[in-house]
Structure formats: structure tokens, C-alpha cells
Amino acid sequence: MSEDLVGNVLVGQSGGPTAVINASLAGVISEALNHPDIEEIYGALNGVLGILNEDLIDLAAESQQTIRGLKFTPGAALGTCRYKLKKQADFDRVLEVFKAHNIRYFFYAGGNDSQDTADKISKLAQAQGYALRVIGIPKTIDNDLVITDHTPGYGSVIKYISTTIREIACDNAAMGQHDLVQIVEVMGRNAGWIAAGAALAKRRDHPHDPPHLIYLPEVAFSTEKFVADIQRVLKREKFCLIVVGEGLVDADGNYIAAADATDAFGHAQLGGAADYLQSLVEQNLPGIKCRTVKLGMAQRCAAHAGSKTDADEAFLAGQWAVKSAIRGETDKMVTLQRTETDHYAVETGLAPLSEIANGVKKLPREWINEDGVSMNHQFIRYATPLIQGETQVAFDHGLPAFAKLDKVAIDKQLPAYET
Amino acid sequence: MSEDLVGNVLVGQSGGPTAVINASLAGVISEALNHPDIEEIYGALNGVLGILNEDLIDLAAESQQTIRGLKFTPGAALGTCRYKLKKQADFDRVLEVFKAHNIRYFFYAGGNDSQDTADKISKLAQAQGYALRVIGIPKTIDNDLVITDHTPGYGSVIKYISTTIREIACDNAAMGQHDLVQIVEVMGRNAGWIAAGAALAKRRDHPHDPPHLIYLPEVAFSTEKFVADIQRVLKREKFCLIVVGEGLVDADGNYIAAADATDAFGHAQLGGAADYLQSLVEQNLPGIKCRTVKLGMAQRCAAHAGSKTDADEAFLAGQWAVKSAIRGETDKMVTLQRTETDHYAVETGLAPLSEIANGVKKLPREWINEDGVSMNHQFIRYATPLIQGETQVAFDHGLPAFAKLDKVAIDKQLPAYET
Numbered sequence: 001m002s003e004d005l006v007g008n009v010l011v012g013q014s015g016g017p018t019a020v021i022n023a024s025l026a027g028v029i030s031e032a033l034n035h036p037d038i039e040e041i042y043g044a045l046n047g048v049l050g051i052l053n054e055d056l057i058d059l060a061a062e063s064q065q066t067i068r069g070l071k072f073t074p075g076a077a078l079g080t081c082r083y084k085l086k087k088q089a090d091f092d093r094v095l096e097v098f099k100a101h102n103i104r105y106f107f108y109a110g111g112n113d114s115q116d117t118a119d120k121i122s123k124l125a126q127a128q129g130y131a132l133r134v135i136g137i138p139k140t141i142d143n144d145l146v147i148t149d150h151t152p153g154y155g156s157v158i159k160y161i162s163t164t165i166r167e168i169a170c171d172n173a174a175m176g177q178h179d180l181v182q183i184v185e186v187m188g189r190n191a192g193w194i195a196a197g198a199a200l201a202k203r204r205d206h207p208h209d210p211p212h213l214i215y216l217p218e219v220a221f222s223t224e225k226f227v228a229d230i231q232r233v234l235k236r237e238k239f240c241l242i243v244v245g246e247g248l249v250d251a252d253g254n255y256i257a258a259a260d261a262t263d264a265f266g267h268a269q270l271g272g273a274a275d276y277l278q279s280l281v282e283q284n285l286p287g288i289k290c291r292t293v294k295l296g297m298a299q300r301c302a303a304h305a306g307s308k309t310d311a312d313e314a315f316l317a318g319q320w321a322v323k324s325a326i327r328g329e330t331d332k333m334v335t336l337q338r339t340e341t342d343h344y345a346v347e348t349g350l351a352p353l354s355e356i357a358n359g360v361k362k363l364p365r366e367w368i369n370e371d372g373v374s375m376n377h378q379f380i381r382y383a384t385p386l387i388q389g390e391t392q393v394a395f396d397h398g399l400p401a402f403a404k405l406d407k408v409a410i411d412k413q414l415p416a417y418e419t
Numbered sequence: 420m421s422e423d424l425v426g427n428v429l430v431g432q433s434g435g436p437t438a439v440i441n442a443s444l445a446g447v448i449s450e451a452l453n454h455p456d457i458e459e460i461y462g463a464l465n466g467v468l469g470i471l472n473e474d475l476i477d478l479a480a481e482s483q484q485t486i487r488g489l490k491f492t493p494g495a496a497l498g499t500c501r502y503k504l505k506k507q508a509d510f511d512r513v514l515e516v517f518k519a520h521n522i523r524y525f526f527y528a529g530g531n532d533s534q535d536t537a538d539k540i541s542k543l544a545q546a547q548g549y550a551l552r553v554i555g556i557p558k559t560i561d562n563d564l565v566i567t568d569h570t571p572g573y574g575s576v577i578k579y580i581s582t583t584i585r586e587i588a589c590d591n592a593a594m595g596q597h598d599l600v601q602i603v604e605v606m607g608r609n610a611g612w613i614a615a616g617a618a619l620a621k622r623r624d625h626p627h628d629p630p631h632l633i634y635l636p637e638v639a640f641s642t643e644k645f646v647a648d649i650q651r652v653l654k655r656e657k658f659c660l661i662v663v664g665e666g667l668v669d670a671d672g673n674y675i676a677a678a679d680a681t682d683a684f685g686h687a688q689l690g691g692a693a694d695y696l697q698s699l700v701e702q703n704l705p706g707i708k709c710r711t712v713k714l715g716m717a718q719r720c721a722a723h724a725g726s727k728t729d730a731d732e733a734f735l736a737g738q739w740a741v742k743s744a745i746r747g748e749t750d751k752m753v754t755l756q757r758t759e760t761d762h763y764a765v766e767t768g769l770a771p772l773s774e775i776a777n778g779v780k781k782l783p784r785e786w787i788n789e790d791g792v793s794m795n796h797q798f799i800r801y802a803t804p805l806i807q808g809e810t811q812v813a814f815d816h817g818l819p820a821f822a823k824l825d826k827v828a829i830d831k832q833l834p835a836y837e838t
Contacts, residue, residue, distance in 0.1 A: 172494075
């Protein structure tokens, strides 16, 4: 055990929101209350931007009811950002703010870019001899962080998508007299984890259930095969339900439906995969009706259809971050490890931030069937436990009543900073 | 009271499926079991097409569990069609099938085209002196049937959309550092009922809550006003959440985003309103990010987020159809009438099929605020009761377990018919 470190907690949220990133926040807050070494619990508004701007709030001042409500509230209650700390002055400012507010525990929930940011902040503190413990909390619907078995946020997005696919299947099956191609576009920039998750909509031992075809970034797209795939399905079924990930690529690795814009991290901004496939159907399969659904941002915040397992694990990850830091751990991210038992169970673990920051977990090619458009039993066995249990969202007058933070501001100690 | 009429029931489903049309089917079946004058309970597969083809099934043979499950199962369990009875031979065939199977009670769930079909069948039976009682059951997410206060299916679609808007609002509010325009496209071919329903996502006394702008077919669209509307919102808010109905029209009454295809009833097939508005944002508001969500068919089958009030009323409408027919009523559609009390309550009523068939209920212009992009208190008071209560969808292994009919076929008595 390392020495006691007495001071304040700062927690921040980063990157794209999920249905359960607030559950991790609730886990951090409720666990932090248990430890006498922790004096104050602050939140940074809009991730590192809030640190640079010294926009901190007092999370201990929030009501218990609010903290409980966070567990099923989508979005990111503290606000998030995609701002990348670029220059040395930015990092210096972060440390200056930490010192001004005696921040000794820093918890940052995000994907690999965010874990990289946390890692750099931690290394700078060490270089300057400022005692600080930094623990990352995994968060991304994309499920693409290495080492951890899966990431909080993923179970909920695939539960929502699979639910939607089952419902659309009921609808489309009813319209039995037409050849209909229904295309549902889902997120997934670099990996097909989300699109693959739609495979859960198939009931066990019902191989003909939708989705009939899943197009993944892991499998090079070919128009000829796409047309043949649909023709094969429509010979057998009344309709063809297709799920496509937004990050579809051709044999040369080029995005099928790329826009020219890129985000602050230089990632290509995608969209339009369903529209593109629809145009292929219209050009190559005359007389076949084609309809599209683009779930867009609705999918990453669908708390009302979220996974209880996912929310529970997100909460646990927040708690574990605090427990680990109190134990003296730093420069690590919380991981979820599947235990080697017959029944699904997870244990929390830790992995170095630097390893998380530099890796991307690909959907294993051996989990995709040879046809390239369906998932095999290994994937189903992996993903099924992640969607178990239904969230208990509170309803008020017929709609979800989500928690909102009061956001009591902490007095600024420093001059303003120009980002 | 009219004379007893002993014979068999035939029930069919028509037009686009909804989250609750199967609840009406469950209402018909469970009520029909109560009446000794009713001998057999048959279902027609795929609406009038199933009648023409003599594809009838034995609904009394289905398990009680299945009938109970229908109440929260989306789609149309019997299958539906958009086939229009065109020639006299079609109508004669329908009556021939009815006679062959001693059908004396015919219940047809659908929108105004379907009620028109039911009316014509009934008139032909009368002309031929064949004793038949025909009662229509209202069904359409579009909420555009006249006389009835609202239609089963509407409450569920607007509950789902409002839930989704609240969730996207949490997500977009978290991304607080960007000017973001988020466009959510919803259904609604001729009337803005569905898009208007998104207004329920605003909490009481929170006028700044999303949706910030609602574009309806009732208000002629102007690009200049659209751009000004967004600029006004983004001065005040961090993001601008827009809901648009697919049937948006310009000042000349032309669809903003029409395709050239039409359906069997001659209706224009729409789509792309969100894409069109996104292109306007990109052209007129450089630097503003714009994202789209197109809920498509997902919205009309979202039983997992459906309204209990809606499902209960759909069931009630099915029961009332049977009770009315047993009482001797015919040529009528079941209506839902709001009672004149402080608390919301509905009574069932009846209206002539011919009046339903020829009317379209428009969203009252006086329920839209003068700004043309928001709904006033009259609409909120009207719509709020329709989304109360949450459905109790059964889950199995983390996903909704929807009911499926066994579909025990009734032996055909007639030669095949060429449709």
C-alpha cells in the first residue's frame, strides 16, 4: 500500500456521450463519499475544457436523488468535449488548476483519445513531482478499447438496436406481399462491433430471423456481392433486413460514404452508408422497394432501452476507479474482465493508460461467418450477457424524467486562460 | 335490438402496422369468446388479399398466452396489405368467401382507405340480402381519421418520439461547445400530427427545452425563415434540435422532398426531408454542424416504448367492435370520445364508415403557435393524456419476446381466385 494522499477529487467526462457514462459518474461520487482521504468531490464541466477554464462544480452538493437518477440518465451530465490538449501550455494549465484546487485524484471517463489525455496529464504531474493519482474509466459505445473485455456503453447500444430490429422485423413481416429491402444504419467508425451486435435480434435456433445481412467495416464491401446477397435472401424471405455500420470500406480500404469533414482528432466524419446502399438497390434491383432508418445519435443515448448489466458495470467501473486510486494506483484505466466460469460474471481490473491509448480492439474476423454478413456463435456468446436486464428509468407524465445537475460552481482561483 | 345473427367472425388488419393494432386484434378475440352467437373466430391473412385468396386461420386455436402477448406485439400479426379492391369481381369474391365460411361478423382494423373498403363490402352484402355486420376499428399512427378524438397507434408513436427527443437532448446538451443542428425526421404524409407530438418532450414550464423547432406540413416551408429560425435558436441555445415531418410542403403546396413513386392508392412516396434540410443548413450556415436521425419504420412499431393508454384503448376498440356488432350495429367504425371531465377519460362510440372513409382530420391551425414552429397549450392538453403509462413488454434473454400466431389454416371451400 502506498502512502495516504489527502485532497480533492476531480472527475470529468469526455468524447461522445453514452447511455451509461453518467452511471460511472454516479459510481465515482458515491464511492468517493466513503473515503476520509477525499475531502471535496469536484466535477469538470466539458472535460478538459472545463479544467482549462477552471469551470469546476461541487458534486457533493448535489442531492442524493440526483445522483441516483444519474445511473439511468443518458448524455454526459458534466458536459463533454472533443477538445485535444495540444500545446505544452495547455498541460501546464491543467496542472496549475489541479494545484489551485488541491486535486489529488483525477478520474476521466472516455475512449482511447481521452485515456491518452489522462496519461499525459499524469506523466506531467510526475515529472513536476506533484502527487496525483489518475485513473481512467472506460466509456465508448464503439467497444474498441483494448485489454478490457468490453466497454460500458456498448451493451446498451446493442440492446437498443437489437430491440429496434426485432420490432422492425414484426412490422416488415406483416407487409408480407412486397419484396422489401429495409436498411438500418448504425454507428461504428472503425470497427463493426455495433453493427455486429444487431445479430442478437435473431432468436436462438431461428437462423432466418432478421437481420438477414450485416455489413461490417471488417469485410471489404463489394456491390456485386451486396446485390447477390439480397437476391439470395429475397428468394427465401418476404423481406430483407440489412444492418450497416457507418464505417463501411471498399477493397482498397476507402470509406464507402465518406464526407470531406474531419473532427478535431483528424477522424473522417461519416454518414450516408444507408443512403448509399439504397441507391445501389435502386440501380441494381429495379422494382424492389427500399426503405432506410438512420438511428444516428438516438442510438448512443437510448437509456429507456438500455441494459441493466451495462448500467451496473458502468457504476462499478466508477467505484473501482476511486477504490484503486485510494489504494495508490495511478496511470491506469479500469478494465472489466470476464471470469472463467459457466455463468457470466465480471471482475474489475486495471491496465496501463498508455496501452489503452495506443490500441484499437478490432472485431475478431473469426467471429464473422464465412458469408461475411452474419455473426457466429462465438460473437453471440460474447455479446448476449451484455444486454441482460432492463433499466429502471423513472417516468414522469409519460416520459423519462432524467437527472440534471444543479452545478454549484467552485470559485475560480486563477486568471482566465485563453484556449 | 336487432335479431340474433348466428355465425362466424372474420377479423383483418390493413394498411401500415402500428405498435398497437395487435392489441385491437386481442380485444376482438377475447370479446368474441363471450358471445354464444359467435361460433368460430377466423382471421384473414394480409387483409382483403387473404379474403380473396381464402387464406383464413383459426384464431380460437391460438393459446391464451399468445393472445395476451399480442397486446404489446408490434406489426400486424395477421399480416396486412395495401391492396385496393378494384373491380366488381373482387367484391363479389369477398362475399362468396364470406358465404362459404358463414362469416356474419366482419371486423377490419385500418385507416380511412381500409374503412372505405369495409363500407363497400357491407353495402354489397346488403344489396345481395346477405346478413352481415361490419364494424371498422380505427388504426393509424397518422391520427388523421375524422370524428374519433384520436386513433389507436398515435399515442405510442408520439411517446416513442418524445422519449427519443428527450434522450437526444441530453446527448446534444452534453456536447456543449459546438453549434450543432440536429434534425430528426418523423412520419406524417399529409398532416403534422406526429411531428407535433414531439412537442411533448418539452418539460412543463421549460420553454427552452428541445425540440426547438418543429416543421409541419400545415405551415408552408420557407428557406429564409428556416435559416432565421435556426439563427434565432443558436443565439440562445447551445444546439438546435429540429423535428420535421416527412410531408413538408412549400408555399405552392408541393412536397419539399418528393420522390416520383406513388403507392397503390396513388399517394406520393416521401422521404428525405431531413437530408434536404441538412443540405440547406450546409449551404446557408457555413461552419454549423448538422446531424440527422431518420426514425423511419422504427417509429411505428416501437412497442417497447409504447403508451399503455394507447394499448388499452386499442384493446377496448376491438372489444367494442364486437359488442356493437352483437347489438346489431353495422357499417360503423368504433370511435374514441373524450369525456367532458377534468380528468382524461374516453368513451367508445360509433360513426358511419362512409363518413370516416371520406374525411381527413387536419391538425388544427390554431394549435400551432404564431411562430409556425411550436405547439401551444391546446395541443399539449390534447396529446399529453395519450402517452400516459408504460407498456409491459415481456423480455426474454434481454430482448422483447413478441407473440407469434400459430396460424392454423381453415380448409378452403372455393376454387382459387386470380387477383
